[in-house]
Amino acid sequence: MAILNAKDLTLQYEQRKVVEGLSTEIPEGKVTMIVGANACGKSTLLRGLSRLLKPAGGAVTLDGKDIHTRPARELARTLGLLPQHPTAPDGITVRDLVGRGRYPHQGFFRSWSVADDAAVQRALEATDTFGLAERSIDELSGGQRQRVWIAMALAQETDVLLLDEPTTYLDLAHQVEVLDLVTDLNRSRGTTVAIVLHDLNLAARYADHVIAMKGGRIVAEGPAIDVVTEELVFNVFGLESRVVPDPISGTPLIVPIGRHHASPVSTNELEIAS
Amino acid sequence: MKLSTTTTVQGRGSGTLVPAGPGGISPDASAPGRGSGSRGTAGRRTAWLLAAVVVLAVVSAASLAIGARGLPLNTVWDALTNFNPEDGNHAVVIARIPRTVLGLLAGAALGLAGAAMQGVARNPLADPGILGLNAGAALAVVVGIYVFGIGSLTGYIWFAFIGAAAAAVVVYAIASRGRDGATPVKLALAGAALSAGLFSLMNVILVSSQDTLDRFRFWQVGSIGGRDWSVLLPALPFLAVGAVIVLGGGRVLNSLALGDDIARGLGQNVGLARGITALGIVLLCGSATALAGPIGFLGLVIPHAVRLLTGPDYRWILPFSLVSAPILLITADIIGRVILLPGEVPAGIMTAIVGAPVFVWLIRRGKGAGL
Numbered sequence: 122m123a124i125l126n127a128k129d130l131t132l133q134y135e136q137r138k139v140v141e142g143l144s145t146e147i148p149e150g151k152v153t154m155i156v157g158a159n160a161c162g163k164s165t166l167l168r169g170l171s172r173l174l175k176p177a178g179g180a181v182t183l184d185g186k187d188i189h190t191r192p193a194r195e196l197a198r199t200l201g202l203l204p205q206h207p208t209a210p211d212g213i214t215v216r217d218l219v220g221r222g223r224y225p226h227q228g229f230f231r232s233w234s235v236a237d238d239a240a241v242q243r244a245l246e247a248t249d250t251f252g253l254a255e256r257s258i259d260e261l262s263g264g265q266r267q268r269v270w271i272a273m274a275l276a277q278e279t280d281v282l283l284l285d286e287p288t289t290y291l292d293l294a295h296q297v298e299v300l301d302l303v304t305d306l307n308r309s310r311g312t313t314v315a316i317v318l319h320d321l322n323l324a325a326r327y328a329d330h331v332i333a334m335k336g337g338r339i340v341a342e343g344p345a346i347d348v349v350t351e352e353l354v355f356n357v358f359g360l361e362s363r364v365v366p367d368p369i370s371g372t373p374l375i376v377p378i379g380r381h382h383a384s385p386v387s388t389n390e391l392e393i394a395s
Numbered sequence: 396m397k398l399s400t401t402t403t404v405q406g407r408g409s410g411t412l413v414p415a416g417p418g419g420i421s422p423d424a425s426a427p428g429r430g431s432g433s434r435g436t437a438g439r440r441t442a443w444l445l446a447a448v449v450v451l452a453v454v455s456a457a458s459l460a461i462g463a464r465g466l467p468l469n470t471v472w473d474a475l476t477n478f479n480p481e482d483g484n485h486a487v488v489i490a491r492i493p494r495t496v497l498g499l500l501a502g503a504a505l506g507l508a509g510a511a512m513q514g515v516a517r518n519p520l521a522d523p524g525i526l527g528l529n530a531g532a533a534l535a536v537v538v539g540i541y542v543f544g545i546g547s548l549t550g551y552i553w554f555a556f557i558g559a560a561a562a563a564v565v566v567y568a569i570a571s572r573g574r575d576g577a578t579p580v581k582l583a584l585a586g587a588a589l590s591a592g593l594f595s596l597m598n599v600i601l602v603s604s605q606d607t608l609d610r611f612r613f614w615q616v617g618s619i620g621g622r623d624w625s626v627l628l629p630a631l632p633f634l635a636v637g638a639v640i641v642l643g644g645g646r647v648l649n650s651l652a653l654g655d656d657i658a659r660g661l662g663q664n665v666g667l668a669r670g671i672t673a674l675g676i677v678l679l680c681g682s683a684t685a686l687a688g689p690i691g692f693l694g695l696v697i698p699h700a701v702r703l704l705t706g707p708d709y710r711w712i713l714p715f716s717l718v719s720a721p722i723l724l725i726t727a728d729i730i731g732r733v734i735l736l737p738g739e740v741p742a743g744i745m746t747a748i749v750g751a752p753v754f755v756w757l758i759r760r761g762k763g764a765g766l
Contacts, residue, residue: 173659197662204656210707217708224650225662277661 123280131178132169139165140337153315154324157334163317171202197225201279209258216254222276244275264295281313300327325349325373349373447718458495498725504683506720508676509694511641514648515672518579523680524691526586530593531562532684541607549629556681630682637678645710690743692750
């Protein structure tokens with residue numbers, strides 16, 4: 122069991138409040154996508170949920186216990202995190218980097234064990250990076266590197282995994298690959314996943330649950346089909362759009378209108394529709 | 396199935412970084428020996444570490460043999476195992492022991508401190524000399540002599556600790572100002588500026604006080620000669636505690652190397668880890684400086700050289716630095732003894748001659764926070 126819950130959460134950097142009075146729950150065993158415009162506080166929320174940022178007000182609880190009062194090591198065995206731009210030490214091999222995800226499972230007197238070897242092996246296999254294990258991170262492509270970082274987070278073997286924009290700087294094919302991988306993990310291990318994602322269409326496609334944020338607050342949350350609507354897109358992003366069913370998945374697909382390409386007919390239709 | 400996916404991904408990727416194609420991965424070739432592969436690496440590293448210990452022993456023996464009066468190694472052996480007080484050569488060997496032991500201790504301390512600093516600051520340019528710790532310790536010792544009339548190492552060492560700690564705090568505070576925090580180059584600049592200021596203050600005191608200068612000469616800058624056991628023993632407990640703290644922190648430094656966010660995500664208390672490691676570093680640098688005066692670049696060069704063998708794993712970098720740094724320091728001391736006979740070049744100057752080009756190379760490479 123691992124239920125991550127935010128209650129009346131306020132997060133701030135120095136004096137600037139970024140998230141204010143926010144309450145939500147990350148549904149267990151599901152993939153949650155946190156979306157919103159730039160600077161809406163979605164990454165900050167993820168930092169608050171993962172204990173990188175201490176709340177200025179309210180609390181984040183995991184299974185009912187405040188994450189800031191639990192021992193850090195113990196929490197790290199349940200709650201894993203991959204921040205936005207991780208940097209690897211020069212010349213580190215894939216296997217070594219993935220192995221560092223085992224840190225919370227080791228102690229001062231309990232160093233590397235057979236269980237650690239097995240966890241690393243599983244993580245490498247799940248992310249399809251086994252063949253790269255002895256290679257240096259520096260020589261991998263962006264997509265491969267991201268899979269390796271996810272493998273490191275997987276080796277931590279947590280019930281909850283938080284990912285901050287895991288697809289940034291990846292081309293479309295690699296974005297899909299990373300999200301497919303995360304879905305695999307969720308389906309096969311039941312890992313609860315929360316992802317901050319920029320791409321609304323991919324978010325709608327891969328989410329079991331969407332949290333849409335604006336100005337540090339939650340505007341809507343629920344299944345993508347209910348949440349991602351033309352009104353919401355306009356409200357959150359200030360963007361006129363058409364939302365149509367994704368021809369592949371049936372999930373909402375956002376088609377932006379913009380100022381240059383809309384034919385009079387479709388604009389007309391939009392006005393009627395709204 | 397899985398392998399073919401990997402190959403596809405490589406082909407689809409930019410293809411510039413990887414030798415794409417089937418030969419690039421060769422998982423089959425490496426797969427069977429996988430488990431034993433990592434163990435093999437550990438075995439190889441242990442062998443290298445033992446080799447370094449042997450080299451250190453050889454260098455130490457050479458340090459007992461070489462000097463103004465050169466002695467054959469069998470005389471050294473005789474003096475150690477079967478000391479004859481009547482024999483003048485034996486007396487020379489015995490007299491060289493404290494100097495050699497001091498080289499061992501100061502070298503090990505500075506190598507270890509340098510490696511730990513690079514880890515804790517995630518900064519390839521970190522070194523007790525560059526970041527101003529040695530200068531802080533040296534100035535504090537001179538102030539101790541000048542203001543408080545301290546004349547013993549037991550007294551020096553406390554001043555050295557305070558000076559090193561204060562310098563560390565000041566340099567870090569200066570470098571942390573501004574948006575991007577304590578970047579490697581800002582830290583190095585702040586350290587260099589502070590060092591220059593502290594050393595000139597030190598010179599002001601030395602120039603103005605003949606008495607301080609006289610006593611200061613016994614504690615010559617960057618030299619490991621002219622010490623005896625009474626100087627060494629008081630520093631031992633501090634060195635031991637510092638070494639235990641830092642050597643025990645290999646896994647912690649490994650997690651810090653991934654950045655603060657990931658380290659926290661892995662359950663590391665980042666602030667506490669930095670604080671404890673910094674305490675160990677200050678103990679090591681303060682003791683080494685109190686013993687030998689400010690010796691620069693050792694803590695910079697050694698960990699970088701060591702990485703060529705160990706890769707980025709601090710569980711290996713630390714012990715390798717511990718053993719390798721005294722090899723360089725004692726060698727520098729031996730060369731300094733004979734290069735300008737009958738005079739001596741302090742070991743600290745010799746290490747700087749080796750270290751400065753490496754420092755320039757690191758800056759030019761400019762691969763900042765990568766470590």
